[in-house]
Amino acid sequence: MAKKDTYLALLRRGIDETTAQILSDGGIKIGDLKKLDSDTLVNNYGIKKEVANSVLDAVKSGPRSSSRQRFLADVLSDDQKKVDKIDETRFKREQKDIYAELQEKKEQLRLARVEAFRNQKLVMNRLGKTIELIVKLENNLDDESKDEQRSKLRDQLETRGLEAARDHEMLELDGTPQDIVDFRRKIAPVLCLHACPHCGEEMDPRGSNIMDGTSDFSFICWDCEEEFHAPMAQVVEGRLDNGSRIKIDPKIKPMMPVVRPPSKHKSSSITDLMKRDLESAGASAEELEAALESSTLSGVLMSIDEWIDQTIAAKGYIQAQEDREEFIIATGAGATKFNKWMKKAGLVFNKQTGRWTRWEDR
Structure with missing residues (x-):
């Protein structure tokens, strides 16, 4: 019971639970703590120097209004000063400026990496084209027998070799450009x-x-x-x-339902409509046949050659001002195709009279 009372008394004086538990388990009382010094607490109970001083101050000052206030608040924390509004605004502004500067630096680094990658890609593409050209030149050099051509090829190889060495050094690659050329010419074909x-x-x-x-x-x-x-x-x-291929049964039904398209409505022709009207009127078969023949003759357009022959036979000539409208109605041709059809029929145009006639009738 004494340990519990000591433990609660220490808590009422603002000492933390761990330190109060250590001191109460040691069998010490509040009155005995007032007689001890900090060195004794440190040596006998394993408490830190600052904690021991705080415990002695709390015991000598008596119980506090806040029963379980932590003593470390008095040991570790200083007296809080009221922050000035101007200083707080200045601090936030500086923090914002630093953050903006960091973002700007980050964006600059990203752009630098992108630009470096783009430059390396350009150099890599240029090096690849140079290597392919060197391979082609070396193949031609091996096949060439004339000394003049061989000297020209050697000059070109020297120039392209310098370009390849420059790009190879810019990319900081291992080996030499000639190693890439040898692999391209001698090793890669063997692999196939x-x-x-x-x-x-x-x-x-x-x-x-x-x-x-x-x-x-x-x-x-x-x-x-x-x-x-x-x-x-x-x-x-x-x-x-072995017949392990996938087989498709043409008679199998589809998994998903197939919707049939709607049937098209067949519109009746003019002949069918006339036949239906005559049948409803009670006409005979001969009358029906005569009516159908007459409607067919009157409803079909005349061919262009037939119209030209009839007009030439009747008038001896064809003139656009006189016969264009009749030509359009009788044949169904376009108004702008009149002269084309006249030329196609073999007629000759007279510029003085403006008439179309046959060659023998000119």
Whole structure:
């Protein structure tokens, strides 16, 4: 019971729970604490110097109004000063300026990285084109037999080599540009060669495939004269032979419902309408046939050649001012195509009279 009373008494004096628990477990009383000094508390109970001084001050001052106020508030915190409004505004302004400056620096770094990447990309593309040109020049140099052409090719190789070295140094790459050229000329083509499964001889697929068999893609070894297929072709052929392909049943119904489009409404022709009217009027079959023939003759447009022959036979000539309207109504042709059809029919135009006539009637 004494330990609990000591513990509560220490809490009422503003000492924290951990320190109060340590002192109460040690069997010390409030009256005994007033007689001790800070060194004794530090040595006997393992309390820090500042905490011991605060405990002694709290015990000597008596209970406080706030029962569980932490004593560390008195030890670690200074007297809070009231912040001036001007200083607070100045501090916020400086903080805002620093933040804006940091954002600006961050944006500058981002733009610098983007610009550096763009420059490296341009240099890389230029280096690639230069390497391809050097490869082409070296191939031509190996195939060239004339000394004059070989000297020109060497000069071009020297110039392109300097350009490639400059770009290679700007990109800070390992090795030399000649290493890239050698890989492009000597190593990369070898990686694409096929090996004969019988004798192991490597061959270029461009010159070893059999051109006679158009339905199959096979190779032939010119050393052992054995034909063989590429591994990928064998895999595909095995899939085709084993029947493991996906089969589609043409009679299977679709998974989703198919909506049929609406049927088109067939509009009745003029002949059907006339036949329906005559049947409703009670006409006979002969009358129906005569009416249909007369309507067909009167409803069909005249051909252009027929109209030209009739007009020439009646008048001996055709003139645009006189016959254009009749031509349009009878044939259904456009108004601007009158002269074209006259020329197409073989008529001759007389500029003095403005008439179209046949060549023999001019």
